[in-house]
Amino acid sequence: MARIIVVTSGKGGVGKTTTSAAISSGLALRGHKTAVIDFDIGLRNLDIVMNCERRVVYDFVNVINGDANLRQALIKDKRVENLYILPASQTRDKDALTVEGVEKVLTDLAADGFEYIICDSPAGIEHGAFMALYFADTAIVVANPEVSSVRDSDRILGILQSKSRRAENGERVEECLLLTRYNPERVAKGEMLAVADVEEILATKLLGVIPESETVLKASNQGVPVIHDATSTAGQAYTDAVARLLGDDVEHRFINMEHKGLFKRLFRRSA
Amino acid sequence: MDSKSQNAELPFASTAQFRLKAGLFPLTQLDISHYERDAFTEQLAQKAAEAPAFFQHTPVVLNFDTFEGTLTPPLGEICGLCREHGLMPAALRSGDDAILTQATDLALAIMPAGKTKVSEVASTAPPAPDPAPAKEEAPSPEPLPSAGPTKVVNTPIRSGQQVYAAGGDLIVLSSVSAGAEVLADGNIHVYGALRGRALAGVRGDTSARIFCQSLEAELVSIAGNFKLDEDMRAEHWKAPRQIHLDEQTLVIQPLS
Numbered sequence: 271m272a273r274i275i276v277v278t279s280g281k282g283g284v285g286k287t288t289t290s291a292a293i294s295s296g297l298a299l300r301g302h303k304t305a306v307i308d309f310d311i312g313l314r315n316l317d318i319v320m321n322c323e324r325r326v327v328y329d330f331v332n333v334i335n336g337d338a339n340l341r342q343a344l345i346k347d348k349r350v351e352n353l354y355i356l357p358a359s360q361t362r363d364k365d366a367l368t369v370e371g372v373e374k375v376l377t378d379l380a381a382d383g384f385e386y387i388i389c390d391s392p393a394g395i396e397h398g399a400f401m402a403l404y405f406a407d408t409a410i411v412v413a414n415p416e417v418s419s420v421r422d423s424d425r426i427l428g429i430l431q432s433k434s435r436r437a438e439n440g441e442r443v444e445e446c447l448l449l450t451r452y453n454p455e456r457v458a459k460g461e462m463l464a465v466a467d468v469e470e471i472l473a474t475k476l477l478g479v480i481p482e483s484e485t486v487l488k489a490s491n492q493g494v495p496v497i498h499d500a501t502s503t504a505g506q507a508y509t510d511a512v513a514r515l516l517g518d519d520v521e522h523r524f525i526n527m528e529h530k531g532l533f534k535r536l537f538r539r540s541a
Numbered sequence: 542m543d544s545k546s547q548n549a550e551l552p553f554a555s556t557a558q559f560r561l562k563a564g565l566f567p568l569t570q571l572d573i574s575h576y577e578r579d580a581f582t583e584q585l586a587q588k589a590a591e592a593p594a595f596f597q598h599t600p601v602v603l604n605f606d607t608f609e610g611t612l613t614p615p616l617g618e619i620c621g622l623c624r625e626h627g628l629m630p631a632a633l634r635s636g637d638d639a640i641l642t643q644a645t646d647l648a649l650a651i652m653p654a655g656k657t658k659v660s661e662v663a664s665t666a667p668p669a670p671d672p673a674p675a676k677e678e679a680p681s682p683e684p685l686p687s688a689g690p691t692k693v694v695n696t697p698i699r700s701g702q703q704v705y706a707a708g709g710d711l712i713v714l715s716s717v718s719a720g721a722e723v724l725a726d727g728n729i730h731v732y733g734a735l736r737g738r739a740l741a742g743v744r745g746d747t748s749a750r751i752f753c754q755s756l757e758a759e760l761v762s763i764a765g766n767f768k769l770d771e772d773m774r775a776e777h778w779k780a781p782r783q784i785h786l787d788e789q790t791l792v793i794q795p796l797s
Contacts, residue, residue: 421700421720424700424718425720427697428698428699429701432702471718473715474697
């Protein structure tokens with residue numbers, strides 16, 4: 271049975287696509303056959319973050335419409351074995367996704383031996399986001415440590431537990447929170463919400479805290495998911511998050527302010 | 542990044558005059574079991590005297606599902622009497638064709654008949670108002686019922702969700718998020734933080750109370766009397782509190 275994981279947030283620009291790329295790469299690095307699907311029809315981005323935009327021939331909507339089969343549309347990642355990308359269509363709109371169409375793609379992927387299917391949700395709570403979350407077994411809710419992002423995450427958690435297929439069958443979607451762009455120094459100054467505050471407001475399990483890092487932006491521009499950068503704190507934090515997703519007990523890091531030693535102050539590392 | 546998709550869905554066209562939106566409005570149901578003009582008028586006047594605040598253009602659903610009389614009741618006359626006493630018949634529920642014909646002539650909305658169970662699941666956008674009290678039998682007209690079944694919710698109530706305990710109490714074992722709304726005909730208990738809106742006694746039960754472990758609400762209301770967060774921040778904020786109504790005034794007290 272494939273585990274279907276939606277990466278969602280409600281709010282835009284909090285790091286869903288970065289997270290989808292990092293988590294799917296991380297799962298594949300751990301040896302699991304993984305597919306990552308871009309549900310942001312019309313605003314395709316995942317292919318850029320995964321550096322396969324020039325290899326897109328057929329897309330998700332082509333597969334749903336029967337213009338291409340799944341094998342033709344899946345792009346094999348060049349860095350990691352076991353990782354495949356199903357890109358979004360850039361020319362259609364989100365209404366091209368249907369419940370039946372999405373279900374068939376997910377069922378076919380599972381039948382093909384995929385263990386994990388990561389659904390990269392568009393922002394908002396409209397049709398595209400609904401399609402991305404409807405079949406989810408697990409939801410990774412991405413939030414930034416600020417009030418409006420947390421509020422939107424709360425809203426999306428409500429939708430997950432009332433409108434998804436699991437909810438319709440009287441089951442719960444497993445939910446977990448991934449806090450991104452976290453900066454302990456700004457938390458200490460009172461400019462950002464602390465992890466504990468967000469956990470308290472959302473009352474949900476913490477999957478990980480990704481520290482604010484320049485390497486994240488650099489990684490998406492270069493098309494290398496940040497998890498491949500083992501020297502960056504963000505990369506390490508994503509590796510930890512993947513381990514927790516697989517059931518490992520890993521202590522949370524990067525939550526507290528780093529004590530800057532003399533060595534660090536002399537050789538300022540950019541990470 | 543995907544921030545652009547925030548703007549992908551345009552708001553409705555600027556020429557649109559309206560848009561349709563689902564809403565959940567708690568409505569009082571008037572279960573009519575017998576009709577005899579004088580007795581009916583007398584009982585209405587008596588109830589109106591008991592709870593004058595409630596009988597002020599209050600919309601009601603006339604329910605004839607439990608009507609035991611043999612003659613078809615004169616609907617126009619009943620509506621007239623209700624209006625005289627501050628009730629506005631807005632809709633009707635009945636399985637009787639003769640009554641339904643009268644309702645159509647009087648331009649009353651017709652509600653689906655014979656439904657006595659309310660959906661248990663919290664939903665984000667209830668499709669239609671469904672204020673059916675979960676009572677199996679209704680021996681006499683009771684405008685202010687609050688002794689129905691208790692609804693218990695184990696999960697957090699999230700922003701945008703609305704949970705209504707029709708005819709009884711609501712118990713929330715987790716938190717009520719900002720932007721969420723909990724309503725009950727009876728009392729509301731919240732064993733987590735109450736950050737959203739809580740409305741107890743929505744059908745006019747002035748003895749309803751609200752209990753919470755941490756009062757951080759946007760609004761609390763009992764039988765239509767409400768307080769906003771700014772009225773509570775100074776003294777009662779983030780503390781365990783109970784709220785009850787005393788002579789039209791909300792009283793907030795420590796829970797101890």
